[in-house]
Amino acid sequence: MQVNLTTLSGQSYRFDAEPSDLVETLKSKIFHELSVNPKQQRLVFNGKKLEDCYTLKDYNIQDGGKIYLVLRLRGGM
Structure with missing residues (x-):
């Protein structure tokens, strides 16, 4: 399947x-394609933050599902 x-x-x-892919696996794919560190990635589907230890199926993400990538930025001055 493909996810957007x-x-x-x-x-x-x-x-x-x-x-059956873990969210952690998807974050790894994002890292290899976009060079965004998985620790900085926050993935959101249907308003829910996706946890690394669950599968895409656990969140009912299907072919064509739309996932949002929000970057966690480190604070500080």
């Missing part, structure tokens, strides 16, 4: 995935 990833700036990407 959209950033808050509106950029869209497609990733091949399996329903």
Whole structure:
């Protein structure tokens, strides 16, 4: 299946995935494609933050599902 990833700036990407893939696996794919550290990634689907230890199927993400990528920025001055 393919999932659609959209950033808050509106950029869209497609990733091949399996329903049995862990969220952590998808974050790894995002890292290899976009060079965004998985620790900085927050993925959101249907208003829910996706936890690394669950599968895409656990969140009922299906082919064509739209996931949002929100970056965690480190604070500080």
